Amino acid sequence: MTVLVIAEHDHATVKPATLNTVTAGIACQSGDVHVLVAGANAAEAAAQAARIAGVAKVIAADSAALTDNLAENVAAQVLAIAGNYSHILFPATANGKNVAPRVAAKLDVAQISDITKVVSPDTFERPIYAGNAIATVQSADATKVITVRTTGFDAAAKEGGSAAIENAQGVADSGKSSFVGREVTKSARPELTAAKIIVSGGRALGSAEKFQEVMAPLADKLNAGLGASRAAVDAGYAPNDLQVGQTGKIVAPQLYIAAGISGAIQHLAGMKDSKVIVAINKDPEAPIFSVADYGLEADLFTAVPELVKAL
Numbered sequence: 680m681t682v683l684v685i686a687e688h689d690h691a692t693v694k695p696a697t698l699n700t701v702t703a704g705i706a707c708q709s710g711d712v713h714v715l716v717a718g719a720n721a722a723e724a725a726a727q728a729a730r731i732a733g734v735a736k737v738i739a740a741d742s743a744a745l746t747d748n749l750a751e752n753v754a755a756q757v758l759a760i761a762g763n764y765s766h767i768l769f770p771a772t773a774n775g776k777n778v779a780p781r782v783a784a785k786l787d788v789a790q791i792s793d794i795t796k797v798v799s800p801d802t803f804e805r806p807i808y809a810g811n812a813i814a815t816v817q818s819a820d821a822t823k824v825i826t827v828r829t830t831g832f833d834a835a836a837k838e839g840g841s842a843a844i845e846n847a848q849g850v851a852d853s854g855k856s857s858f859v860g861r862e863v864t865k866s867a868r869p870e871l872t873a874a875k876i877i878v879s880g881g882r883a884l885g886s887a888e889k890f891q892e893v894m895a896p897l898a899d900k901l902n903a904g905l906g907a908s909r910a911a912v913d914a915g916y917a918p919n920d921l922q923v924g925q926t927g928k929i930v931a932p933q934l935y936i937a938a939g940i941s942g943a944i945q946h947l948a949g950m951k952d953s954k955v956i957v958a959i960n961k962d963p964e965a966p967i968f969s970v971a972d973y974g975l976e977a978d979l980f981t982a983v984p985e986l987v988k989a990l
């Protein structure tokens with residue numbers, strides 16, 4: 680049977696999370712990998728998906744009902760073709776996690792969430808207890824509906840493939856929900872889950888003003904994404920979408936710099952797979968030092984500006 684990957688896209692471009700999900704799809708060793716681009720006027724995104732290495736076919740479903748990514752409509756689009764597939768993989772992004780459970784429920788199968796490894800076509804690994812244990816899950820369901828933790832899989836090459844593009848009938852609006860509005864934070868900085876470098880600040884920053892004053896110049900110098908601990912977010916120092924961790928974003932950049940972050944397990948759950956971790960903390964006992972490749976025992980209000988100056 681064949682594997683279906685549900686593309687994450689904005690109708691014009693395919694988001695990087697799709698590339699990692701394609702790698703997971705290939706690892707399922709269950710035959711060809713197809714990619715569904717469910718969108719509105721999304722021919723450009725479909726063309727990009729067709730160039731991803733390892734993709735055999737792109738299913739392009741175009742419908743005005745798919746303009747705003749309403750989960751009810753996207754789920755219906757997936758279900759319209761689900762019968763052809765043994766595995767249906769979504770990136771474990773907000774979008775993927777919104778649609779996958781609806782698809783699993785309608786197919787009457789168990790969803791396999793947040794996989795980090797494919798052991799065999801029916802057996803997968805996934806972290807549990809905030810990443811402190813890895814569960815090996817075997818599924819006997821005919822269709823495996825899976826969300827993929829993108830940091831667990833390398834990105835497939837963006838270019839190099841030449842998949843055929845097949846047009847599928849787009850679904851009609853389910854009428855179950857309607858799009859009201861969207862508030863998007865505009866930032867020139869790279870998006871956290873795609874950033875190669877992330878600098879994160881914690882409760883130690885003490886205020887929103889200090890968070891910006893101290894952390895933003897470092898992020899700008901390094902062309903990095905800006906992250907935060909939950910304590911910093913809860914205190915209002917940083918917006919919610921910057922939160923890294925178990926209940927925030929899961930990231931694995933090349934370089935993660937944590938300043939004034941203690942290293943609670945819930946924070947580590949979101950960043951400990953980063954390639955190189957640098958911790959700046961004035962407490963030598965701070966748990967963040969146990970995962971850090973480089974630790975600087977220092978006051979961040981001195982160390983971070985010095986670092987910016989040196990860069």
Ligand SMILES: Cc1cc2nc3c(=O)[nH]c(=O)nc-3n(C[C@H](O)[C@H](O)[C@H](O)COP(=O)(O)OP(=O)(O)OC[C@H]3O[C@@H](n4cnc5c(N)ncnc54)[C@H](O)[C@@H]3O)c2cc1C
Nearest residue numbers: 881882883908909910924925926927939941945946961979
């Ligand atoms: C269910 C659940 C889910 C959670 N999810 C998340 C999550 O997704 N992400 C997350 O981050 N947390 C999460 N938490 C919260 C987590 O347990 C911690 O409370 C939080 O991560 C602490 O944030 P912090 O390290 O910024 O603050 P603190 O723990 O208060 O640490 C501040 C650190 O700054 C250091 N410091 C202070 N002043 C300075 C200075 N001038 N210079 C240098 N260092 C200094 C201190 O030594 C200390 O280590 C969750 C908790 C629960 C229960």
